[in-house]
Amino acid sequence: MIDRWIVDQLHWSPKEFLRMKVKIIGVGKIKEKYFKAGIAEYAKRLSRFCDFKIVEVADEQAPESLSQAEMDEVMAKEGQRILAKIKDREYVFALAIKGKERSSEEFAHEINQLTTYGHSDLTFVIGGSLGLSPEVLKRADTQISFGRFTMPHKLMRLVLTEQIYRAFTIIHGMPYHK
Numbered sequence: 001m002i003d004r005w006i007v008d009q010l011h012w013s014p015k016e017f018l019r020m021k022v023k024i025i026g027v028g029k030i031k032e033k034y035f036k037a038g039i040a041e042y043a044k045r046l047s048r049f050c051d052f053k054i055v056e057v058a059d060e061q062a063p064e065s066l067s068q069a070e071m072d073e074v075m076a077k078e079g080q081r082i083l084a085k086i087k088d089r090e091y092v093f094a095l096a097i098k099g100k101e102r103s104s105e106e107f108a109h110e111i112n113q114l115t116t117y118g119h120s121d122l123t124f125v126i127g128g129s130l131g132l133s134p135e136v137l138k139r140a141d142t143q144i145s146f147g148r149f150t151m152p153h154k155l156m157r158l159v160l161t162e163q164i165y166r167a168f169t170i171i172h173g174m175p176y177h178k
């Protein structure tokens, strides 16, 4: 009876005592209903495993005609806003096409390891239409790529939210992931 009690406590401990905070920082507001609905669905499912939130920072106008210097300035300004939302203790994943690819299982393992070694604040950063500034990439603890295709940043937010949810279902041995 006592053994069962201990097992129950262990079973609940990750949720009760080591509740992770997972944050996505994105540039610009998402207005499209179809993106919002998908993100809201996975955010709701994720709330079972962690405190999940999305922080939006203002985007800069980026017309087609910008010079390289002007584009760098746009990324730098958006980058400063992103960095202002990151605390020292946060472990930062920057989403970058040239970053390191993982499988869903590897990603789940990485999240699990980070929690085990005391990182309870995970932050994911998605760039705006021109990408992330060098300063943000420098602050990141790791860069994560979803392959060599360029995805719109709004779609990336939805795909990332689903993959974080998938990672937690893998960690918890749930049947969602096949």
Ligand SMILES: C[S@@+](CC[C@H](N)C(=O)[O-])C[C@H]1O[C@@H](n2cnc3c(N)ncnc32)[C@H](O)[C@@H]1O
Residues within 6 Å of the ligand: 094, 095, 096, 097, 125, 126, 127, 128, 129, 130, 131, 132, 144, 145, 146, 147, 148, 149, 150, 151, 152, 153, 156
């Ligand atoms: C439209 S993309 C920016 C394109 C820009 N030329 C670049 O290379 O970052 C907007 C953001 O979505 C994210 N993103 C898009 N495709 C991605 C991919 N395949 N892997 C990881 N992140 C991606 C990145 O954070 C990127 O900054």
